[in-house]
Amino acid sequence: MIKKFFVFCIKAFIILVILAIAGYYSFNIIMSAFVQEKEEVLVPDLQGKSLTECLEMLSQAKLALMKEGAEFNQDVPEGIVIRQVPPAGMNVKEGKVIRITISQGGEIVYVPDLQGQTVRAATISLRSLGLVLGELTKKASLKYEEGIVLGQDPAPNSTIEKDSSVNLLVSNGAPVDGLVLMPEWIGKPAEAAKKWAVEENYDVEVVSDKTSLAEPGYVFKQKPEADEIIKSDTKIIFYVANEESKLAMEERTFEYIVPDGKESKRVRLVLSDENGEKDIFNGVRESKTKISIPVKFNGKAKIKIFINNISIEEKELN
DSSP, X not given: OHXXXXXXXXXXXXXXXXXXXXXXXXXHHHHXXXXXXXXXEEOOXXXXXXXXXXXHHHHHTTOEEEEEEEEOOTTSOTTBEEEEESOTTOEEETTOEEEEEEEOOSOEEEOOOOTTSBHHHHHHHHHHTTOEEEEEEEEXXXXXXXXXXXXXXXXXXXXXXXXXXXXXXXEOOSOOTTOOBOOOOTTSBHHHHHHHHHHTXXXXXXXXXXXXXXXXXXXXXXXXXXXXXXXXXXXXXXXXXXXXXXXXXXXXXXXEEOXXXXXXXXXXXXXXXXTEEEEEEEEEEOTTOEEEEEEEEOSSOXXXXXXXXXXXXXXXXX
């Protein structure tokens, strides 16, 4: 009885093996026939096309699309295809996936604050960021000695494409005889500013106002501004912080985690509030490092974040 059962099991096993082999080959034959039924099509040229155009072209050719990546390219507008795989003109089966890489446009970098630097130092700063020194315009100045940067275009902390030029306004030293420039009085006592204006026989007005920009009794704004040409009939206005003024600013801790990656990154954090913009952090940190910075700000404020000199995001503090 046991022997007959054993023989039965062997026969059953052999039958199952034969059925499995037959099924395997049948499946392959069916799949091969299905694949062979797909027609060959010509891969269209997607380079220079937008994603919408690519989808339409590939849909008509019965092909699929996959965005493989994106990269900065000064010569190709943002959102336009730079390259594709397989290349245009190749014969492929219907349903083939065409992988594309699109342009992110020109690389965006922040413009450094060059005021107060020598032209040589400013040039080095621009080159390190991939920017170019543009036109140099000279102007007399009481505030800065000859060869020092007075101003710039574009303005500090604005963002421009890499390889763009930055024009500088440079001090030509003290003014020549007969040319009178407005001194810098911001941050100085109002009494001293008014005394100077009276002694020089200028029409002067003092406006008292509440502000968080200066201590009570100090100038926080002036008209004309420093280094502007003034004449005998120029009216001078000093805006002075009153007794209600105080440097009462909100304070909190801003935290930021450096993005993941294989290499360390230069992180720059810029505070922007009602008092203007200023750096609160600028340094190289490893990926996933947590940066904690105590921040004092006035009114509506945000933090601008730059990674490797590229503006990536802004975060509100309010």
